[in-house]
Amino acid sequence: MKYQTIAGLLTLTLLYGCSSSDKVVPDVPPSQLYSESQESLQSGNWQTAIKKLEALDSRYPFGAYSKQVQLNLIYAYYKSDDYAMALATSQRFVRLNPTHPQIDWVLYMRGLIYMAQDRNFVQEFVGMDRSDRDPEPAKSAFADFKKLLKRYPNSLYAKDAKKRMESLKHRIADYDLATADFYLRRKAYIAAINRAQEIQKTYPDTQAARKSIPIELKAYQALGLKKPIERTKKLMELNPVK
Incomplete structure (x- = not known):
């Protein structure tokens, strides 16, 4: 008797779950479901839009709306x-549709997604400078924007991508500067010199490049290398920190 009661409750629970799901995303024609998802997107109701788009994606993976549904999902997940889902969906889209006419937009969005992952809202809110945090998302964003500019130089998103690359360049250079300073403080002088020189070579027009020269100088001084010390002093004079 007890087994029957538990089984009955389980059945009711499953039925209720299915019923709730059906209420959220009813089994309607794909054209209607797509239209409803568009309305949700336009009104900024992201969660409702995602549920409807996911239903379309799973029920009609090869339907007339399939590619646009995936593009809309990228945007809705991002917003x-x-x-994580925005990135996974954009990567899947690029892999399955490498020649799609909106690939430039997908690359642009993927760059924005990586930038968002790199951002730390708590640190920004309290004004903390954490240039030492992992720059991998920033590097990935930079790579996607660079790919966009190379493949689609006339894209509508090229101008903004270029501006964002400039910001990302400084972000990555600042991380390398923090790393060089860390090596110096740990008395890993050769590593500090190598990282400083890499900054100067790769990001010569950044403040980080100028700030890396004193680090390089201190490392040479610690090693007692006279000629590199004199050369680096001259380099500092030509590139003062602004």
Whole structure:
């Protein structure tokens, strides 16, 4: 008797779950479901849009709306701060549709997603400078924007991508500067010199490049290398920190 009661409750629970799901995303024609998802997107109701788009994606993976549904999902996931799903969906789209006419937009969005992952809202809110945090998302964003500019120089998104690359360049250079300073403080002088010189070579027009020269000088002084010390002093004079 007890087994029957538990089984009955389980059945009711499953039925209720299915019923709730059906209420959220009813079994309607794809054209209607797509239209409803568009309305949700336009009104900024991201979670509702995602549920409807996911239903379309799973029910009609090869339907007339399939590619646009995936593009809309990338945007909806991004706007709802679900960066993991936004990234996975954009990567899948690029892999399956390498020649799609909106690939430039997907690359642009993927760059934005990586930038969002790199951002630390708590640190920004309290004004903390954490240039030492992992720069991999920033590097990935930079790579996607660079790919966009190379492949689609006339894209509508090229101008903004270029501006964002400039910001990302300084972000990555600042991380390398923090790393060079860390090596110096740990008395890993050769590593500090190598990282400083890499900054100067790769990001010569950044403040980080100028700030890396004193680090290089201190490392040479610690090693007692006279000629590199004199050369680096001259380099500092030509590139003062602004």
